[in-house]
Amino acid sequence: MRTSHFPLPFAGHRLHIVDFDASSFHEHDLLWLPHHDRLRSAGRKRKAEHLAGRIAAVHALREVGVRTVPGIGDKRQPLWPDGLFGSISHCASTALAVISRQRIGIDIEKIMSQHTATELAPSIIDSDERQILQASSLPFPLALTLAFSAKESVYKAFSDRVTLPGFDSAKVTSLTATHISLHLLPAFAATMAERTVRTEWFQRGNSVITLVSAITRFPHDRSAPASILSAIPR
Structure with missing residues (x-):
């Protein structure tokens, strides 16, 4: 080949x-x-x-x-x-x-068309996440593709700790021109609930690439210091 x-x-x-x-x-x-x-x-x-x-x-x-x-x-x-x-x-x-x-997760996805994004959005994000994506400066199909890809990267990074979590187990909390952050819920993994995962991204042609590069606990959680990871399996 x-x-x-x-x-x-x-x-x-x-x-x-x-x-x-x-x-x-x-x-x-x-x-x-x-x-x-x-x-x-x-x-x-x-x-x-x-x-x-x-x-x-x-x-x-x-x-x-x-x-x-x-x-x-x-x-x-x-x-x-x-x-x-x-x-x-x-x-x-x-x-x-x-x-x-250290743990690391990566994903590449073709940017969705407007039609595909409209059709798949309800299965990938909820209404709160939609508001965050729409508030960004990115076209909605690109933003939704990033949300999908970031969730895939996070799953790959921690696949040995979770069992096929749904897209609703990790929620988008912010989206910028360089990164997208996700909040992990108990449905993702009980041991990782209430954590924020920062995923870096860039566009290559008509595709996007996301990479899990950091995970931190929320400010109110004093049980452990913030830990920095670089994550992915697959």
Whole structure:
């Protein structure tokens, strides 16, 4: 499969981006993966996306001196080497990965059309979140895509602590030209309720990329000091 790779510094990390041509994918390309048998029943598109994501992950791992291909866990999550956290995402013909010594979460999404945004908004945000998005200087389809992507990034960062939380378990509290903040509710994870997660973002062509980079407790919570994370698995 034809691919091109380049690293991109962002929010204190280096993203490893792989653009790929799915039409050039061949079944034998998967033999490069130790776990290729696990993908036997997947469709061609899924196989190409998975391969591109693992290529990006390998580049990210090599940057920290590790030469391995992340396997697949029992929940189909990437398996990272001990002491490392990572995240993988893909959209259309782009895959990306990032590695950190702390939790980290990343996501890439194609910006929704106006029609799609109008149709999907009720399943992604509530009325309070809608007001925040509409009060920003961003077009609503872009703002809604960011809300969706940020919630995906947060889930990826803490997927080992939560079980498929709904979009209503993390609420948008602010949106600026560089970041979007989410408030985690008990439905997300009891041990993480009443926390704020700050997600950095940028636009690349007709897509947005979000990265979880910090988590802090609300001011009224004195049970623990603020902790800074860089988060993502997948």
